[in-house]
Amino acid sequence: MALNESLFARKFGIAASDLESYLGEALASGGDYADLYFEYLASSSISIDESITKSAVQGVSLGVGVRVIHGERTGYAYSDDLNRDKILRACRVASAIAKGPSTILKTGLSQGQKRNLYPVGEAAGEASLRDRIQLVERADKAARACDARVFQVQATFVDNVRHVLIATSDGTLTDDRQPLARIGIRVLAREHGGAPHSGFAGGGGRIGIEAFRDERSPEAYAREAARQAIVELGAIDAPAGEMTVVLGPGWPGILLHEAVGHGLEADFNRKGVSAFSGRIGQKVASELCTVVDDGTIRNRRGSLNVDDEGVPTQQNVLIEKGVLRGYLADKLSGRLLGSPSTGSGRRENYQNIPMPRMTNTFMLAGESDPEEIIRSVPKGLYCTTFGGGQVDITSGNFVFAASESYLIENGKLTRPVRGATLIGNGPEALKYVSMVGNDLKLDEGIGICGKEGQSVPVGVGIPTLKIDRMTVGGTGA
Amino acid sequence: MMDAQLAADIARLALDRGATDAECTLSEGDEFTARVRMRSLETLKEAGSQAAGLRVLIGRRAGSAYTSDLTRDGIRQMVESAVEIARVTSEDPFAGLPDEAELGAIPGDLALYSDEVAAIDTQEKIDRALAAEEAALGADARIVNSEGASFDSWTGGHAFANSRGFAGAYRRSSCSLSVTPVAKQNGSMERDYWLSRARAPRALESSADVGRKAAERALRRLGARKVQTAKVPVVFEPRTARSLLGHVFDAVSGDTVYRTASFLARRLGEKVASDQVTIVDDGTLPGLFGSSPFDDEGVPSRRTVVIERGVLKSWLLNTYTARKLGMKTTGNAARGIAGNAGVGHGNFFLEPGAKSEQEIVRGIARGLYVTELIGFGVNVVTGDYSRGAAGLWIENGEFAYPVSEITVAANLLDMLKGITLVANELEFRGSTASPALVIGEMTVSGQ
Numbered sequence: 001m002a003l004n005e006s007l008f009a010r011k012f013g014i015a016a017s018d019l020e021s022y023l024g025e026a027l028a029s030g031g032d033y034a035d036l037y038f039e040y041l042a043s044s045s046i047s048i049d050e051s052i053t054k055s056a057v058q059g060v061s062l063g064v065g066v067r068v069i070h071g072e073r074t075g076y077a078y079s080d081d082l083n084r085d086k087i088l089r090a091c092r093v094a095s096a097i098a099k100g101p102s103t104i105l106k107t108g109l110s111q112g113q114k115r116n117l118y119p120v121g122e123a124a125g126e127a128s129l130r131d132r133i134q135l136v137e138r139a140d141k142a143a144r145a146c147d148a149r150v151f152q153v154q155a156t157f158v159d160n161v162r163h164v165l166i167a168t169s170d171g172t173l174t175d176d177r178q179p180l181a182r183i184g185i186r187v188l189a190r191e192h193g194g195a196p197h198s199g200f201a202g203g204g205g206r207i208g209i210e211a212f213r214d215e216r217s218p219e220a221y222a223r224e225a226a227r228q229a230i231v232e233l234g235a236i237d238a239p240a241g242e243m244t245v246v247l248g249p250g251w252p253g254i255l256l257h258e259a260v261g262h263g264l265e266a267d268f269n270r271k272g273v274s275a276f277s278g279r280i281g282q283k284v285a286s287e288l289c290t291v292v293d294d295g296t297i298r299n300r301r302g303s304l305n306v307d308d309e310g311v312p313t314q315q316n317v318l319i320e321k322g323v324l325r326g327y328l329a330d331k332l333s334g335r336l337l338g339s340p341s342t343g344s345g346r347r348e349n350y351q352n353i354p355m356p357r358m359t360n361t362f363m364l365a366g367e368s369d370p371e372e373i374i375r376s377v378p379k380g381l382y383c384t385t386f387g388g389g390q391v392d393i394t395s396g397n398f399v400f401a402a403s404e405s406y407l408i409e410n411g412k413l414t415r416p417v418r419g420a421t422l423i424g425n426g427p428e429a430l431k432y433v434s435m436v437g438n439d440l441k442l443d444e445g446i447g448i449c450g451k452e453g454q455s456v457p458v459g460v461g462i463p464t465l466k467i468d469r470m471t472v473g474g475t476g477a
Numbered sequence: 478m479m480d481a482q483l484a485a486d487i488a489r490l491a492l493d494r495g496a497t498d499a500e501c502t503l504s505e506g507d508e509f510t511a512r513v514r515m516r517s518l519e520t521l522k523e524a525g526s527q528a529a530g531l532r533v534l535i536g537r538r539a540g541s542a543y544t545s546d547l548t549r550d551g552i553r554q555m556v557e558s559a560v561e562i563a564r565v566t567s568e569d570p571f572a573g574l575p576d577e578a579e580l581g582a583i584p585g586d587l588a589l590y591s592d593e594v595a596a597i598d599t600q601e602k603i604d605r606a607l608a609a610e611e612a613a614l615g616a617d618a619r620i621v622n623s624e625g626a627s628f629d630s631w632t633g634g635h636a637f638a639n640s641r642g643f644a645g646a647y648r649r650s651s652c653s654l655s656v657t658p659v660a661k662q663n664g665s666m667e668r669d670y671w672l673s674r675a676r677a678p679r680a681l682e683s684s685a686d687v688g689r690k691a692a693e694r695a696l697r698r699l700g701a702r703k704v705q706t707a708k709v710p711v712v713f714e715p716r717t718a719r720s721l722l723g724h725v726f727d728a729v730s731g732d733t734v735y736r737t738a739s740f741l742a743r744r745l746g747e748k749v750a751s752d753q754v755t756i757v758d759d760g761t762l763p764g765l766f767g768s769s770p771f772d773d774e775g776v777p778s779r780r781t782v783v784i785e786r787g788v789l790k791s792w793l794l795n796t797y798t799a800r801k802l803g804m805k806t807t808g809n810a811a812r813g814i815a816g817n818a819g820v821g822h823g824n825f826f827l828e829p830g831a832k833s834e835q836e837i838v839r840g841i842a843r844g845l846y847v848t849e850l851i852g853f854g855v856n857v858v859t860g861d862y863s864r865g866a867a868g869l870w871i872e873n874g875e876f877a878y879p880v881s882e883i884t885v886a887a888n889l890l891d892m893l894k895g896i897t898l899v900a901n902e903l904e905f906r907g908s909t910a911s912p913a914l915v916i917g918e919m920t921v922s923g924q
Contacts, residue, residue, distance in 0.1 A: 045816075053567040055817045058558045059543035060551075063526065076522040080545045090524065096599075097521050129565050152736050188738055188858065196737055198858045238863070240886065240922035241706040271514070273624050273659050273668065351526065388853035390865070394659060394668040395701070397882050399852035399865035421854035421863040421884050423922075471703075473854070473863040473884025475920040 003111070006175040007163040008038050012082045016109055019167040025091035026068050027169060031098035033069040033331070034091075035168040037308060038062075038082070039350040043160035046129070048136040050152070051144075056129065065350040066090045069332055070098035076353050109173035112312070117296060117303050120208030123161045123179040127209040132157050135209075139185045139218035146226040149233070151196070152188035155218065157181070159209075166310035174310045179206050180301065180457060182446050185222050189229035197235075199228030200403075203444035205301045221444075228385060228404055231416050238405065238420030238474025244380030245422065245470040246373055246408065249441035251386055253460035256291055256361050257449065258389040258398035259426045260284070264318050264326075265344075265356040265451075266333035268393050275396030275426050276324065284324045285430030288366055291319040293328060295343060295359030301445040302360035302459035309345035309354055316342045318361075319430075328356045348454035358449060362461030366436025370464040373435045375411040381472055382406045382413055383422070396426035399473075420474040429470065437464030481646040484638035487531060487552060492640055494560045496533035498574050499640045502773065502814055503529050506633035507595075511602040513610055514625035518603055530815030531555055535563040537572045543815035571800045572817075574774065579796075579806060580643040581777045582770040588763040590648040591677035594630050597652075602628040605654055605684050612688025613658035619699065620692050624668060626656035630678075643775035651766070652678050654687050660695040667701070669694035669849075674906060676764050694848070697869065701881035703923040704870060710844035710897075711885055711919045712837065712871070715904060717847045718911035722825055724889055725756060726909070727857045729783055729791075730820040731798025731809075740860030740890050741789060749789045750893035753830055753914075756784040758793055760808065760823025767824035767908030774810035774818050781807050783825075787894075795820050826910040830899035834913040837898050839874040845921050846871055847885060860889035866921075883923040892916050 008014045019036060026034035040062040047055045063080040064087055075097025077090040139155035159181035167173050182204030190196045201224035203216045212218065247255060260276070268274035276284070285291070295304050295313025304313050309331050317325045329337065330345030333356055346357035374382060382405060389400030401421045406413040442461035449458040484501040491499035505527035512520040529552060530543035540562025544555040610626035629652065636646035653674035660667050671691035673682035682690075713721060733739035741749055750756075760778030762768050769778050774796055782790050792802065795810035795818045811821025838846065847868040854863040863886035869876040887895075900913040 052569045053565075054569050054572070055539060055541065056562045056566050057541040057543070057816045058562060059530075059555075059815060061528070061543075061545040063545065073518055074520045076520065076524075078524040078526070080526045080528075093523050097518075129562060133565060152738065188736065195740075196858055198738065198856070232859075238886075240884075240920050242924055271624065272622055273666075275666065351524065353520065353522065390851040390853070392668070392849075392851060392867075394666055395698075395867075395881060397851070397865065397867070399854070399884070401852055401854035401863070403856075418859070419854060419856050419861050419863065420886065421852050421865055423852075423865045423882055423884050425882055471882065471884065471922055471924075473865070473886050473920075473922040475863075475886045475888075 003173060006165050007040055008165045019109060019173065022087055022091050023167060023169050025088050026066055026095050029095040029098045031068045031070040031095065033169050035067050035166065035309060037065045037350050038165040040163040041160055041349065045156060045158045046132050046136055047154065047156040048140045049154045051140050053133055053136065063350040064090065066094040067353060068094045068097055072336065073097050074353060078351050108171065109167055110171055111173050115305055117298050117305055118179060118206035120179050121210045122208045126161065131209060135183060135212050135218050139183065139222045142219035142222035143185060143187050143226050146223050147189065147230055149189040149191055149230060150187055150226050151190060153185065155183065155185045157183045168310050172310040174306050176305050178304065179208065181207055183212060183218055183221060184446060185225040187225040187229045189226065189233060191233055197229050197232040199225040199232065201225040201228065202446045205299045205445040206303060207299050231404060232418065235416040235418045237476035238417040239381065239472055239476045240474045242469055242471050244377050245467045245472065246377060246380060246382045247462060247465045248382065248384035249437065249439045249462060249464050251443040251460065252383060253362055253443060253462035254386050254389045254400050256363060256462065257358060257460050258391040258400055259424060259429050260291060260318060261293065261358045261361045262391050263393050263396060263426045264328055266327040266329035266337055267356050269327050270333045270336045274393045279324050279427065282324055283322050284427045285319050285322040286433040287322040288436045289319055289322050289430050289433055290364040292317050292364065293358050293361045297360055300360050300442065300459045301447060301457045304359065307343045307345045308347045309341065311341045311343045311345065313343040313359055328358065330354055330356045346456050348456060352454050357451065357456055358458050360442065360459035362440065362442060363463065365438050365440035365463045368435045368437050370437040370439050373437055373464050373466050374408060374413065376435065377408045377466065378410055380408040382408050391426065397423065398426055399423045417474065420472055423471045423473060429467065432468040433465055434468050435466035439463045481636045481638055481644040484636045485644040487529065487556065488638050488640045491531060491533045491556050491560065494556055496535055496560055496563065498534040499531060500574060501529065501531050501638050503636040504633065504814060506631060509630045510627060511599065511606055512625055512627045513603065513606045515623055516607065516610065519625060528814045529555060531559045532815065532817065533559045533563050534572060537568045537570060538563045538566045539572050539817060540566055541815040571797055574639055574641055575776050575796045575806060577641050580641060580775045582645045583761055583777045587768050587770060589676060589768060590650045593678050594650040594652050595632050597678055608684035609654055609656045609688045612685045613656050613692040616689055616692035617696055619660045619662050619696060620658045621661045622659035624657035624659065629653045637773065637775055639775055645771050645775065647770055650676055652681060654681050654684065656688055656691045658692050658695050660699050662699045665699050667695055667698035669698060698867060698879050701867065701879040703882050704880050704921060705924050706922045708918050708920050710841050711916050712841065712844065712846045712913060714846065714848055714913050715911055717850050718914050719909050720850055722827060722909045722911050724855055724857060726822050726825050729793055731792050731794040731802065732820050733857060734792050735798050735801040738858050740857065744789050747789055748787050749890065750784055750787040751896045752787050753896050753899050754784055754787050754893060755828040757782050757828060758822050758825045762824050765824045765905050767822060772808045772810040773812045776806055776808040776810060778823055779808045793820055793822060822908065824905060824908055824910065826903060827899060827912060829901045829903040829912045831901055832898060834900040834902065837900055837913065837915055838871060841871045842873060844871045845880065846876065862887055862889050862892065883921055885919050885921055887919040
């Protein structure tokens, strides 16, 4: 089998018989399921600031997490030392959750079909430091060359390569090499020594360094960051109150992540604490809306060959023509809900217990011409760039912060407005979607999702959307 | 216990490999979690980990590396990696370690560590979590569900040394008890939480109190409405007022100030807040979460008055940002395990005023009392502030009904100047703390 090709076999001498003995130790006090998650993460971060490469950091972290499940109970322990005695000790600590003889049938470990959704020429972390420094230098130069009003530029290139080896008591053995890279550029601009305004842009994915040399060029993101800062120089106060909101394509798909994505994670739903609990089959959006979570798109930031429980990712339909179809499940919540894992079990690293998470969440394209959507709005707000969002999954209330918006007056974009938070209620907000554009776009690949203290990379996307009613939290009239 | 000598040895090893200066951080921690839900045990987690980080300078070029592998081999690789990086980064005329005269630690025991944390047995932790959840579930028939209760504990060690002769180490501990009940009535479902956290278990609130407070908070949100968009006075309770202190910290931190990426930049010595506002950073208060004997560059922690009766008195600085601004470090260097130091705070708090929170609410004819804020709509460069909110509507000095799905918005500078009253009760539940406060006018956006 292919285990001997994995980094853990080569570098740490881990053999299939070791994995079986660790799983045996983890289940020695009973339990329904156990798994091992070995992780080796090599990361680097390089920043330019005031045209000086002030900082570069490289590092390695490694360890193994051991989990034992007994009914609804989970025992977890980890070790940052891959020495046999330390791993066995972690197995015994995790096993303390279980009582009584184990009821599971021991199966041999076997590797399923492998695929590679992120073939990269040269993983960024494996390229030379000078090559990566060049990327941030190019970003710095391009942002400054773009407009004389730009006076501060910070660019950061962060990349890592994560090797994982997952062995489970239900017989899965899988390893994966997961590259991830992103560049981010922040620009400050001012006019005649006035108050500064900022702009931010960036992009990335499970891609190699070659992707940043041309198609995801530092120059393009630098110009975009500078453009946003300059637009904001002329912006007026955002309006306040309920109004028609048009969201541009791409990153504004964070709406879906907050409004429906989190509320459909199966851990919340098996506990009955989500505003979407018990609503499968009900209408939760206008019939123009079909929303999916898809971890199988090539080279996307949220994609994974297998999730962090060793289950292949897939495309999951969350909402189909407005009707709630399914939840995102990991193994534990799937079993407790009586349905299989949807390949959605993810964790930040070996120190954390996996839970249901999103991958790339987006809405399928509709039929409207984006320009026609804007023309149809007598008075409203058009938002193209967002910061982060957040949701209270129990009440269903969610927010997302627009950083670039324009007033729509008589079907035309008029003035840019300053940042404002948009707020809505998950099971209600998408019912007001009255037009869906034919221009589906996924984001540039810089999303990070936080849940219960664990961060994982994700993607989002939407076509241009018209929402007839949403509360905009500005200060203006 | 993490060893200051080992950190000093690693710094010396870096000099042997060609660095002209070096600073090394070591950290270790042991964590434990017992989580219960609906009266039964759900999760037990227990583990320990350690890491080392190194920053080296070759002249005015800096490089950093870290590892979780503290074997000789792991450390050697980290040192080589940091030195290799410092050969390719750029000269930064302001880069360097603190002056030797600035290095040191404050004397005495800051009471950051308690042996009792490691001594509590697993069953007691589970029992305390179960009791907290039971208190919440039993508080009212409308508390029908729970996201669970947790007892968490942590003990850890931190060591730091540099090539200018500083070496120091200290231990910390913390434990916490929290519960998140879910209340339901007439189709409305709401959750809230209460969390008690302390350096030692005897300082934690009782399970009964934690459960009761969490239940009260969830219950008072039931049946929330949206309100009409209006400009009204807004009261921030201590939990939400704390977050405002976080934004003030960002705006006075040397990193944003030297870049002028702060709405307070260039305003030193100016009136930036109302007379009611005195904000202090103090890393020397025993037992609190923001205290430490020295900062992450080996400079002693201290007390700095940041805003005094509305006047901006001081930035919070590390060595680098101080040099950029032509000033001296205020002992506010902070970093994770590796990298150039950023700026952090000690215990960063707003001094209490004279009136009680109840008296303050009684004085408001019509306004909003904010109990929760969500989202990231805060721009420290411009001061623009717009966040999702939930809370209680105030009519004639009394709480009239709960409200949600609204936003509160204004500019942070106007908000600071608009603080009309600060309440008289200050509790340190983390490293930022604030009494309740009132801002004279903000835009509440709803229908």
